[in-house]
Amino acid sequence: MGVEPGNIQLVGDSAGGALIHGVFSHMLHPLAGIPELKLSGPFAGAYFMSTWSKLVNNEENCLYNNDGRGDWLRGKTCGYWGNICMKDIPGHVVPYLEGNSAPDTWFHGVDQCVKRVLFSIGEIEALRDTILEYAECVKKYHPNTTVIVQDLGTHNDPYIDCITGAHDADNLTAMILDWVDEGFTTAEG
DSSP states (O other): OOOOGGGOEEEEETHHHHHHHHHHHHHHSOOTTSOOOOOSSOBSEEEEESOOOOOOOOSSSOTTTTTTSSOSSOHHHHHHHHHHHHTTOOGGGHHHHOGGGSOTTTTTTGGGTBSOEEEEEETTOTTHHHHHHHHHHHHHHOSSEEEEEETTOOTTHHHHHHHHTOOOTTSHHHHHHHHHHHHHHTSOO
């Protein structure tokens, strides 16, 4: 449609963050039978809010390490729906859907796909530890990655600010809006 990738910022919360992961995964490791995504340059930014980075719950990789600390979303609920989503998915496709299942070098080259990355995670979020693990893997291959853990924040907590009309200049929502604004301010013309 004529929009330069440098003028586009991807934003996804929870499962939407997993979709952004899928876009970058396909750019870095194109899946056979799906058209490749070749861009003239990197996207301006990618913001992952409370991204769902580990869908399947099992004894080896428990989703609930931070569960029961005040989040409105239970890890058990995510595990239930994640197990349904991942049922019958071929093993070679799993890293495209579940960021924490990707091999260690999976994100090599992600800095060529996007100029900067932002993660926001709630401190009391049930999935906090899996999201932190994912963010650290991305950060290893993208030096312009910012990770914010919101004090007493829950899953998708910035939405609560929008719903309640909170306009505290020190809150996470204000930081996110500034980050997005900066991405458009420095975008290509």
